[in-house]
Amino acid sequence: MPVIDVVNLSKSFGKLTVLSDVNLAVEEGESLVILGGSGTGKTVLLRCIMGLLRPDSGHVAMDGRVIQTMTRDQLFEARKEIGMCFQMAALFDSMTVEQNVGFALKRHTSMTRAEILDRVDECLNLVGLKGTNRLRPSELSGGMKRRVGFARAIALKPKILLFDEPTTGLDPVMTDVIGRIIMDLKQELGVTSITITHDLKSAFAIADRIALLFRGKCLAVQKPDDFRVNPHEVIQQFLRGDADGPFLQDPPPPSKKPSQPEARP
Numbered sequence: 115m116p117v118i119d120v121v122n123l124s125k126s127f128g129k130l131t132v133l134s135d136v137n138l139a140v141e142e143g144e145s146l147v148i149l150g151g152s153g154t155g156k157t158v159l160l161r162c163i164m165g166l167l168r169p170d171s172g173h174v175a176m177d178g179r180v181i182q183t184m185t186r187d188q189l190f191e192a193r194k195e196i197g198m199c200f201q202m203a204a205l206f207d208s209m210t211v212e213q214n215v216g217f218a219l220k221r222h223t224s225m226t227r228a229e230i231l232d233r234v235d236e237c238l239n240l241v242g243l244k245g246t247n248r249l250r251p252s253e254l255s256g257g258m259k260r261r262v263g264f265a266r267a268i269a270l271k272p273k274i275l276l277f278d279e280p281t282t283g284l285d286p287v288m289t290d291v292i293g294r295i296i297m298d299l300k301q302e303l304g305v306t307s308i309t310i311t312h313d314l315k316s317a318f319a320i321a322d323r324i325a326l327l328f329r330g331k332c333l334a335v336q337k338p339d340d341f342r343v344n345p346h347e348v349i350q351q352f353l354r355g356d357a358d359g360p361f362l363q364d365p366p367p368p369s370k371k372p373s374q375p376e377a378r379p
């Protein structure tokens with residue numbers, strides 16, 4: 115049974131159809147990467163998976179339990195099994211790193227203060243941020259903030275990790291660091307993960323399978339090597355990063371050829 119099973123999921127906002135009959139199954143311990151252009155509905159899909167957004171039709175099942183039919187209390191419990199790593203980390207600015215990472219432990223467990231501090235240290239170690247406990251988000255670089263976000267997401271030992279554009283705005287080296295940490299977390303914790311990204315290099319590094327979200331549908335959910343050579347025009351255009359082709363709804367005007375000097379009579 116898949117850990118996450120997205121079945122015939124559709125979601126529109128007014129006349130805008132964002133997801134149209136999406137099907138996606140993520141197996142235990144698998145790292146699935148979802149690629150897609152801006153505004154194609156990647157975040158909407160993650161929000162439906164977390165039960166934060168109600169689809170118009172279809173459903174998401176977690177270990178066979180349908181999220182959309184859960185009571186409030188059941189959903190609250192189920193969400194503890196999901197660690198969400200938000201775009202730009204979304205840390206609490208007024209709290210230290212330690213308080214940010216320990217927040218869910220304090221709120222959702224009966225752990226003692228000493229136990230919480232041990233777990234916070236353990237999580238910070240896993241993301242390579244040992245000793246940053248007393249710092250505040252304003253004292254951290256973008257890459258460090260993302261890693262604190264990861265540490266916070268794994269604090270409750272979730273079964274599933276969802277990463278929403280974990281490398282946006284980071285330089286190529288830090289992008290690579292973040293990609294490696296995502297792989298380490300997979301190895302160390304054995305979690306099942308879905309990562310949404312625009313970054314092809316980290317997508318190919320961290321994915322067991324890759325999907326491309328395009329006009330409300332998931333194109334080709336495939337192993338990275340198969341995805342790379344998939345002949346679908348949209349996939350190849352996305353991989354080339356080319357403005358010309360079917361990917362854009364409103365393609366740019368054709369580029370003008372440099373004007374030739376007029377021949378003199």
Ligand SMILES: Nc1ncnc2c1ncn2[C@@H]1O[C@H](COP(=O)(O)OP(=O)(O)OP(=O)(O)O)[C@@H](O)[C@H]1O
Pocket residue numbers: 127130132150151152153154155156157158159
């Ligand atoms: N609550 C909402 N109400 C109305 N429209 C919404 C809502 N949430 C998302 N949308 C629309 O749904 C579309 C998909 O949004 P989404 O944030 O999922 O895109 P995305 O693929 O994550 O984009 P990006 O890569 O730029 O973050 C967008 O057109 C967005 O404006």
